[in-house]
Amino acid sequence: GIQVEQSPPDLILQEGANSTLRCNFSDSVNNLQWFHQNPWGQLINLFYIPSGTKQNGRLSATTVATERYSLLYISSSQTTDSGVYFCAVPAQGGSEKLVFGKGTKLTVNP
Amino acid sequence: KAGVTQTPRYLIKTRGQQVTLSCSPISGHRSVSWYQQTPGQGLQFLFEYFSETQRNKGNFPGRFSGRQFSNSRSEMNVSTLELGDSALYLCASSLVPGGNTEAFFGQGTRLTVV
Numbered sequence: 496g497i498q499v500e501q502s503p504p505d506l507i508l509q510e511g512a513n514s515t516l517r518c519n520f521s522d523s524v525n526n527l528q529w530f531h532q533n534p535w536g537q538l539i540n541l542f543y544i545p546s547g548t549k550q551n552g553r554l555s556a557t558t559v560a561t562e563r564y565s566l567l568y569i570s571s572s573q574t575t576d577s578g579v580y581f582c583a584v585p586a587q588g589g590s591e592k593l594v595f596g597k598g599t600k601l602t603v604n605p
Numbered sequence: 606k607a608g609v610t611q612t613p614r615y616l617i618k619t620r621g622q623q624v625t626l627s628c629s630p631i632s633g634h635r636s637v638s639w640y641q642q643t644p645g646q647g648l649q650f651l652f653e654y655f656s657e658t659q660r661n662k663g664n665f666p667g668r669f670s671g672r673q674f675s676n677s678r679s680e681m682n683v684s685t686l687e688l689g690d691s692a693l694y695l696c697a698s699s700l701v702p703g704g705n706t707e708a709f710f711g712q713g714t715r716l717t718v719v
Contacts, residue, residue, distance in 0.1 A: 525705055536642075536693045538710040581648070585705075592638065592661055593697070593708060595648040 496586055497522045501596035508572050508603050516567040516599045518582035525585065527558050527565050528593070532579040541567070541580075572603045607632065609698050609711035617717045623684040626714045630677050630698030637679040638708070639671060642693040651694075654679050655702045686718045 498521040508514055518527070529541040542549050542556040544565065549556055553572075558565040569576055579600050583593040610629040618624050630637050639651040650663040654673035671681040677698075683690055693715050697708040 526707075528707065530710070536695075536713040536715065538695065540707065540709060543707040583648075583708075586650075592650045592653060592663070593640075593648075594650075597647050 497524070497584060497594050499582060499584055499594050499596040501580075501582060501599050503599060504597065505600045506602070508601070510572060510574060510603055510605050512572050512603075513568070513570045514572060514601070516569070516580055516601075518565040518567070518596055520563050520565075520582075520584050522587065523560065523563070528583050529556055529565070529567050530581045530583065531576075532581060532598070534578065538581065569601075572601075574603045574605055577601055577603045609696060609709055611694075611696050611711035611714050613714060614712065615715050615717075617719060618686050619719055620686055620688060622686050623682060624686060624716060625680055625682050626694055626696075626716075628679045628681075628696030628698075628711060630679070630696075631709055634698040634700050634709075635677050636699045636702040636706075637673055637677065638697045638699075639679070639681050640695045640697065641665075642695060642713075643691075648695070651681065653702060660702055683716075688718050691716060691718045 500519045526545040530538040544558045546560045553570045555568045579598040581598045583595045586592040612627045636655045638653040652662045657673045668684045673679045693713045695713045696711045699708045700706045
């Protein structure tokens with residue numbers, strides 16, 4: 496089945512710094528989602544981005560489907576950005592199943 | 606517009622017992638999927654339901670089961686609980702199945718088996 500790899504696994508930043516998180520996937524996909532898992536465990540939707548670039552405030556994402564990767568950019572990071580970021584793609588075969596990467600744990604220090 | 610609602614939020618059970626978790630999807634969403642999250646295994650797919658039918662099931666033992674009702678609400682059941690079943694259980698809803706629509710997650714149910 497499709498494989499999803501995220502890098503880096505851990506990232507520590509000072510408040511105000513910028514960062515780039517990467518998501519590679521092993522086969523073609525027709526959509527990709529980025530999530531932020533908050534300290535209480537809920538997965539918060541950041542982007543639904545099959546291809547192209549989207550922006551939402553300090554966050555933006557780019558998916559290059561032909562090259563099988565997606566990037567999540569966080570600018571001017573804040574302590575509230577801390578948490579784990581996941582990307583997920585649908586399993587093949589028309590299933591609703593999402594295949595997740597192992598996540599990037601981001602810590603933003605004041 | 607209400608989000609995905611999971612109940613209960615927290616559960617503590619004893620080995621050998623059984624447990625039922627509930628998920629109410631976003632209004633109008635008909636597809637519900639369940640995931641288990643543990644520190645060692647990450648997020649793993651359990652099963653997905655659409656129109657009261659199980660469409661797919663992940664690689665979990667038969668102790669894990671689920672169902673979906675006509676109003677799209679879903680329940681999952683774990684029988685004969687084991688310590689290793691301690692995990693965060695997340696439910697996702699989407700408009701239709703097939704991987705082409707955005708999935709939204711509930712806050713999860715944190716199950717502890719002692």
